[in-house]
Amino acid sequence: MDLDAKAEALAQLMEDRLGLRGDGFAAKLKRAGRRLPRRIRRDGALIVEALALQAHPKLSRQVDEAQLTRALTHLNRYLRTVDPWERRKSAMLNWLAGLAFSLLVVAGLVIAMMRWRGLI
Structure with missing residues (x-):
């Protein structure tokens, strides 16, 4: 060959x-x-x-x-x-983890802003 x-x-x-x-x-x-x-x-x-x-x-x-x-x-x-399936699964899980982290950060910022303004 x-x-x-x-x-x-x-x-x-x-x-x-x-x-x-x-x-x-x-x-x-x-x-x-x-x-x-x-x-x-x-x-x-x-x-x-x-x-x-x-x-x-x-x-x-x-x-x-x-x-x-x-x-x-x-x-x-x-x-x-x-393994193509494992590679796709890992990419999807990484994307979901990033999305969950972003949502937690935004929720924390919203709560901090509400507390700072005295709404909570």
């Missing part, structure tokens, strides 16, 4: 697990942004760089195969652990 096929498989996995859209691996990696940990983003950047170097016969020899294999393995392993 060549690098293009592996990158395409990772791009499909990113689409399935993270819900990312885009044309190709590089676009999806860019869209992922902070959804991926820093080390995984670094590995992804290494893969994108290797894809760019692969197009040139002389430059393709500059790619460190061991490091590239390690990056592909790390990214694949991380993406397989991501």
Whole structure:
């Protein structure tokens, strides 16, 4: 399996697990942004760089195969652990927690304002 096929498989996995859209691996990696940990983003950047170097016969020899294999393995392993349902559930719970906190702050401010004006 060549690098293009592996990158395409990772791009499909990113689409399935993270819900990312885009044309190709590089676009999806860019869209992922902070959804991926820093080390995984670094590995992804290494893969994108290797894809760019692969197009040139002389430059393709500059790619460190061991490091590239390690990056592909790390990214694949991380993406397989991501659960789309858990990610959606966590996002919804975080949104609800923020909403509840905002409502508590507003209620506290209203009570403080009423007390300050002597209505309570």
